Amino acid sequence: MNRLLLLIAAALIPLLASAESVKSPNGNVALNFQVAEGGVPIYEIFYKEQPVVLPSRLGLQLAKDKHASRGMDETDLMDGFSLADSKTTTFYETWEPVWGESAYIVNHYNELAVTLKQKPFVDAAGKKRDGRRIIVRFRVYDDGVGFRYEFPQQEDLNYFLIKEERTEFGLTGDHTAWWQAGDYDTQEYPMQTSRLSEVEPRIRAAIAAKGTGKQDNMRDAIIWGNASQTPIPNGVQTALQMKTDGGLYINIHEAACINYATMHLEVTGTKEVGTVGIQPTLVSHLTPDATGLKGCMQTPCQTPWRTVMVSDDARDMLSSNLILNLNEPCALDDVSWIHPTKYCGVWWEMIVGKSRWNYTDEFPSIYLDNIDWQKAKPNGLHAANNEKVRRYIDFAADNGLDQVLVEGWNVGWEDWANMWKRDVFDFTTPYPDFDLQALNDYAHQRGVKLLMHHETSSSTQNYERHLEAAYSLMNRYGYDAVKSGYVGDIIPRGDHHYSQSMNDHYLYCIKEAAKHHIMVNAHEATRPTGLCRTYPNLVGNESARGTEYEAFGGSNPDHTVILPFTRLQGGPMDYTPGVLETQLNTWSDNQNFVHTTLVGQLALYVTMYSPLQMAADLPENYAKYMDAFQFIRDVACDWSESRYLEAEPGDYITVARKAKGSDNWFVGGKCDEQGHRSVVKLDFLDKGRKYECTIYADAKDADYETNPKAYVISKKTVKQGDVLKLNEARGGGFALSLKPVQ
């Protein structure tokens, strides 16, 4: 059978004729598994009888180690397997997230667990060994598949080192992909849209893409001039969103990445053009440690879940809970202290370059303990000062915001990044113009909290040494949330941001924070994989190119209609929207502009789900647009229900959400640089009830480049079944606020 015939057949019957099989509850998704010739484990995935993943290999290459005793063995877990056992089960539950896009989540799947056994062998000491066993567990949902490798505890596979995981995803064609270049140390490249075959030729440009911004502040220089950057030649990051020419949406990511390195996907097979075109295969590529190894494992253990979401409706990519469902239930007994949070902060003006994190320019370099900060000469540009922070506290209190982030409050910002300084911050000593006690007291009087900031400068050993004192200080002064940061290369040197040990570090901090009832929002940490189900105090991550890049040259307008399909699959992003003064040179020397309309910024509060939402702009900028700012005041950040109304990756997203504990609905629509005409059917409203609908819309002539701040706010009364037609400008969007009329 030639390849063409094979593929035609594949559309009708599974390729793996004698396979173990399992289908999703509604039958749409089917998975086959088989041990092929040579004992090679193979799987394939179908959606409505169309192939999604062609027969593809599973396995891991192990590394040789000088410590070869006690079952530590370098024989690969790639082949030589026979099927020892196979079990199929069904699971159904509903569970209630602490916060999220909906109040209840259904977790319904059919499971196939295959036990694979290698042949008995004689070890180095001449001892007869039973064959080693692994389990591959597949969970098949109506919207996709998750599978993982499990390594039961056994004498013959006790410890092992991973040279590389070799999980393959054979694709049916040269799909369109929304991707970010693979890298061990940054996730902040611009998102790319291309055929898979174009990934490798485009990667060099993708990792060099810097926007066009003037490099006018220190952070800027660090990010562009000296970024921690370790690209993979033909690799992309996950979640990878794809679309077949036949209109099938496929998304590959991972779930529950614990004690394991973060996965990238190498794009292979794009140079072999067959009779029916290119059929790329994606192959897992883990982040290495300082010695190049990918993992040190001890049984019993397992890999994260490898996830393949699939649907013929793009909206299902956004509404899927597959990744959360594959994570373990909440591990915390008490979650009463975890809450969604809207905040503003002393931040954007530093990003833009108008003020600074550091207090003094007096010293060429500093040792924290050797400076008399009271005597240090202020540079006059330090943002985190008592007067300014009080103004932000007042602004938050006056506008219903819960917290005020203050970056640059603690000593060490004089030479914090990329100097290979280990002892860079102590996380407890404020600058002399930041009165820790008085500012917290004032905030609490005004009914808001300060939001702590811990920039680690990626010096993780230093951070762990100070962690207990830093969290204790937070408890002492009444902080309950921390934004942490990992700018720069990892210290200890040689390690990478997404390695097994760093992933462990991030989780260690989350667990320690939970003991202190502290919520964590970790920037530059590894991209999330749904761990917020298990540890709901992980309320946010950055882990992608955020709003800050609008001050560094900008992000393409399609950025925020790609992120929900990619970065947001694993958990919420602290994208920090709400920059209503899109022209930065109106109030600073920064010549960059935000690549959305003003209304587009409002839409992001709904389209980019997060329990943590920043109002990123300056109070004085909001003062110019108080009518538009009203939406930011009103919008919820926790939801009982979410309905994706329209979606196409890179083009547009429209979503309606119902505020938790309320009957209010909010609708957001966001589009790319093409604009979008959105048709919103108000099916989701309560029957027979009237709603006051406030519409925040781009003005007719609005355009993110030429006329971004032209908007129209209107009100009308609506009811279930009404249809709103809304024009989204180039780089624009809309936002609706719907309140029942009493």
Next chain:
Amino acid sequence: MNRLLLLIAAALIPLLASAESVKSPNGNVALNFQVAEGGVPIYEIFYKEQPVVLPSRLGLQLAKDKHASRGMDETDLMDGFSLADSKTTTFYETWEPVWGESAYIVNHYNELAVTLKQKPFVDAAGKKRDGRRIIVRFRVYDDGVGFRYEFPQQEDLNYFLIKEERTEFGLTGDHTAWWQAGDYDTQEYPMQTSRLSEVEPRIRAAIAAKGTGKQDNMRDAIIWGNASQTPIPNGVQTALQMKTDGGLYINIHEAACINYATMHLEVTGTKEVGTVGIQPTLVSHLTPDATGLKGCMQTPCQTPWRTVMVSDDARDMLSSNLILNLNEPCALDDVSWIHPTKYCGVWWEMIVGKSRWNYTDEFPSIYLDNIDWQKAKPNGLHAANNEKVRRYIDFAADNGLDQVLVEGWNVGWEDWANMWKRDVFDFTTPYPDFDLQALNDYAHQRGVKLLMHHETSSSTQNYERHLEAAYSLMNRYGYDAVKSGYVGDIIPRGDHHYSQSMNDHYLYCIKEAAKHHIMVNAHEATRPTGLCRTYPNLVGNESARGTEYEAFGGSNPDHTVILPFTRLQGGPMDYTPGVLETQLNTWSDNQNFVHTTLVGQLALYVTMYSPLQMAADLPENYAKYMDAFQFIRDVACDWSESRYLEAEPGDYITVARKAKGSDNWFVGGKCDEQGHRSVVKLDFLDKGRKYECTIYADAKDADYETNPKAYVISKKTVKQGDVLKLNEARGGGFALSLKPVQ
């Protein structure tokens, strides 16, 4: 001038004619410094007008880094210098160590500090830069020289990365050397004696030398089969003891190694035979980090002192305080809790293989938190059990020992080493048969303390995470000293035992321990460099091949008459002597024997100075030799005065010490496999006073191989000026206890 003439001239006048010069207070040691052609810094050292170090280069090679901003520059600090300043000063002080070989130490030196300046340059950004400045500071003592590089804070040298330090020590000939093979991860190779030219050809054998022992327990297997071992092809460790053919003793080591990698010495130039023979040059070779770099520096900073001790009397090598003097004064305000300690412990029987550290053999591997230890099946061999520990407590209390070390008290020993397990111990959870409260209570009732044990398994991140809880637990139960261990490869992977970051880790633990009033005895940690002056709670280190190796094949009899010249230069060693039952197979299946006579073991308490002395053998073995054990009961471990009476590296050492706060003297003599006839002149006794002298001597026919346990104990009354002639057997020694007769 040919080389021969040059050397003849060198014996008469300094080679560096126009040099900056400084001499030691008594004029014996002279140092010249000059900036030679090309701006190369050169120094030379003389002793009584004989050259010790020929004109030799100074400098550091810097590494290029992607972060090149803010004065981080890769231009080497090797040449292009001019002499900008030169200062000579004199210093004299006496200081009182918290514990030591004498009550007072004189610190008297003449100092030459030269400021070297490179040319102004234009940096990458086109900015004009002043020339970079470094200082080389020489301190010249009557018994040698210390010098270091200092890097003042300056815009043009703010941060830098060390590719390699290139400090050279040009030697006048192919000296005899007592050396240990260089290695980034072990200091436990047998000591070697050879000409310098033989180092490189012998290194392969030196690092493979394993003794002849049966590998009959887990620790044994780990050490021999899977040791953490990263040898340097032509490198030796310091302190390196040498002797010229002319009878000059030269010792090279380092002092105050803080925030810097440990130095090895490459032996170069041994293949070029000149007209007057080989003149090897030793070149510094630092321990790298995981990426191969040798150091990350921020000015102001400095290197450790590089020390060259020199004398024509071998005894001066042992009595010198040069290395302690080069360290900073005590950094602790309160030292009242620091005290010399004699201890026994549950240890030797595990080393020998009769009992075990681990409690159960039930599991192929363990996760600390997943085991119900109460239900785990005991293997019946666990040594650290209530009954046994009580017996050791009784033994200590009955025999004037202060503390009882218990290894294997805490969970995790089932798979503790070389499995790349990060979370290997928690340092707080006892095995079910070790009652932490009851045993400490019992010990305190009996007037002794337990001595804590923290084996880190070199998983330093794990240790640091648990450090505060571990030290707090010690405070809670009344421990005031900890033996820590660093067996196995360093986790995080790729780092090495003696790197800058690991040296920082060891010091971090010492400083944190001081906050808890805890004394530290760190095994497998980096070799000491006199830091115990600054942090006197660092009461001991292993950092060389200790007594345990007598159970793994043995150490040569000359081992303990080399160690005081080498390993002990930087600080005391927890050598754990006192194994009176030298034949291990009399009480175990271990076929090894101790390579000293029984009396030789007694002598070590005097010849191997340490404020921490173990009585390592089992109580039941001591019961067989209670008359000899009396010396261990009596001997002090803190001294007001020490006099080295006889010494020759690798042959013999005889030393007399006066117990602090007492008029008692103790004398120890130890020799190699040749035996030694010691002549002890009792000059040091108080004039006109009579002393009861107890003599512990090898019997006439004693021999470490054929008749080790033959000894004679005799008493006589002696007075100042008496001479004792004592025969030391092959591998033997003697011990004297002298008490004034009232």
